[in-house]
Amino acid sequence: MLRTFPTPYPDELLYSIFARHHIRSGNKSFQQTVEELLGYVPQQLYGLGLPNSLSVLAKNLHPITNLTVEGLVVEHTLFPFYKSFLTPPEAFRLKDLMKKKAGKPIFQVAKIAVIEKDSDKQLLRFCSQCFEEDFQKYGEAYWHRTHQIPGVLVCLEHKKLLNDSLVPLQDGYLDCYAANLENCLVSDVPAICQESTLQQLIAIAKEISWLCSAQFEFKGLQWLRKQYQHHLVAQSFVSFSSSRAFKFHEEKFVDAVLSCYGQDCLSLIKPGLADRLGRYFYRCLFACDVEPVIDRVTHVLLIKFLLNSLKNLLEA
Template identity: 30%
Template structure:
């Protein structure tokens, strides 16, 4: 039974509460204390996610009336995740913080702490004014929950920048660290810098997440509202594709490159892993909450407007407009798709959903009787006969009308046709004949040149990315580079490729040099702890510490 537990303060993060209790307990051994609180002698404290809350709450006196649900909702960052992860992942996190030996969903934790939109366990964020007020009111300070959210840079209440408190490296990571142990001199921190409205807006949206208790926010609702607003703003056409280039370009212009890069939220449009592409193409995938909030403000103007946005009403207006355009159309059928601003395939899908397929086909002057369908089939067969290597996608692109009408009226015939054709095209003799037609020596020389050019381009990218076989293959558009067996025919290419790729150690050292230059240009000084976080060290980095110090001294000397 825990009998000297101090009171938990408003908006105090659970980690801070236990850290103060650790101080209150005096000379009790850490192992004994952890065993008493969590039934575990050795644990690695987590600033963001508590653990073994069921056991912990059972040790409290009945008068405390504190339950695991109360702690989760009021003193952890777990509710902050709720709108942005699917239900199964969220339930997994809840079980992970409540039960003793339940493995937490590490994927969700990584999304909360991923790369730049993160902060180290040994970096606490503090508002100087909140710190002073807490000292005056409670005679001790504590860590505020919302201040610790990765990506939140200001105290919304006082409209000042949060101070990052670096904990000395000699503090063990198995210890709960009480900020009251340190005499913090806030005078050495420059807090008179004007705060960008973008940071205030982001902090406001974070605050609203907790105020609304996320009742109106969930992954499905976010997807539906985002889709409707993308359509309304012209980035998406019906159920069709999103104009990614325009969307990403407008998003970057809205926030500015510097702001997005400081948060680690810059959408790199040149890669398949661009988070905006993932958010719009795979809406059920977990995306960092800060990135989702930035996207919501870009589309809606803030979380408050997102909450009150009537997506069903706007969706109905879009459907009514689509339907009326088709029904009232009395011009040339060829121009109808331009008026609808969608592809033939998208128009077909929307018309089926709205029950006006026959009207659409009639306005497009497309016949759907049996004689017409037979004609379309003959056109498809003739095209395939003239183009031996044509695939299903080629037919869809070149014979749109014929393909989609037959697909709707006699899908089985179309499926059977391409099943037979696929078997024919995979004949081994044909494959060997095509291989013999390749001039492998010429390809070997061409790929060597392309790899060297791609590797040099990657080394110049900002922010830096590791030179890997996968990334080079994407740059040169040749997937065979990722397959060791595929390189057997390209011996020089294999040699150049393996000489071009970076080991993890080399990339870390290049990243250190890059981040040192950035910190010097931004702040004029370099803290080892801040450099460590920017480079992305998650564990022991002692083997790089001497190199970090050497690079810092050289860059400062060159600067002088």
């Protein structure tokens, strides 16, 4: 029975709870703590946001915690984000894999692109104001789950840009990094964001927040591709010749997307995307149902651009 397992804070990432438990446990290594919690040490990428073997954890918790495996998955992991654009059977399989000891790599089931080894490491993010308020209220800071959702670069509570910490997201279960003053250094970078860009980032974060909390059954990527085609034709971004061959007006589309979001906003959301909008969006628009991975953030941008909000499409 895990009697020292911390009570989760509101919107706390499960890894953050693990890190706080590790500090209390007195274990020499974080891997020892993880094995104590999950029954083994996973070696999978995305362990911070999509952990597995959570049924073992829930079973070992003291009943007084009132924590269930369902609550851990839904309220303290990134499952609500990664279930988006999965059909109900696919989302069920992902959740089931998180509850059990994973066999198949979880990133394959979630249809997440594997990060190249030589790419820049993604870092855990924090809101400087949340950080201060958490210290005042709880005596310690913690990693907020919503701050780690891909595409979310602002704290929706305080309407300010998030800061990068010094903690690499890819390190998974290799070491323990509780949020603290040493790894959460406030930089001046967020201050350079223009107000118009900040408002776009807030609007995008709200769409992603809705996506994570909304209750709808996704009809599949083939359905999504057909919806894209319908709205592209309706807005004259696609036209058909007499032979029924379609033409994608790439330059017109790219100009419209840039005008909608602004290059600064797109560069912050997905670095380098603004330089390859046409080719990249073409693949997402017309081949999303044959791609092995799902670029959820880009689909959010596309749907918001074409229909003003995700709700107008996904709840239609």
